[in-house]
Amino acid sequence: MRTWIDIPPAWLIAALALAWGIGRADPWGLSFGGAWADFAAGLCIGGGLILMLLAVIEMRKWRTTVIPHREAAHLVTSGIFKRTRNPIYLGDALVLLGAILRFDAPLALPLVPVFVWWIERHFIIAEERRLRGQFKAEFARYCTKTRRWL
Secondary structure: OOOOOOOHHHHHHHHHHHHHHHHHHOOOOOOOOOHHHHHHHHHHHHHHHHHHHHHHHHHHHOOOOOOOOOOOOOOOOOHHHHOOOOHHHHHHHHHHHHHHHHOOOHHHOOHHHHHHHHHHHHHHHHHHHHHHHHHHHHHHHHHHHOOOOO
């Protein structure tokens, strides 16, 4: 049984805290180096938040859940979902990358692919299995047109 804390934002917060801790404890004094990193951080964080917002708006428009592990009322394939099947998770990864840049924590960069791998294994595969069972051919067509990430 899933607990209330077993949701993607909790995992993002944990990854952000770990990235911050790694940045604070960096024993070699590594750095991304200045203003460009802050600019890139802002783009990543802002872009990630915009992706998440667009996805939530589209899901609300179709009156379906944004909460993983719940059954969807509709298969959303419009809006941002035309570009990526997982805009919220992609947004999470961008926010994490941006935070790592902002925290000036180069040693935390491996957290991004680890986070993506964990989210995919822990949430996406199960969500896609449910959608495949619920929407069958419609979901299969969607998967041929739209990539999981980009």
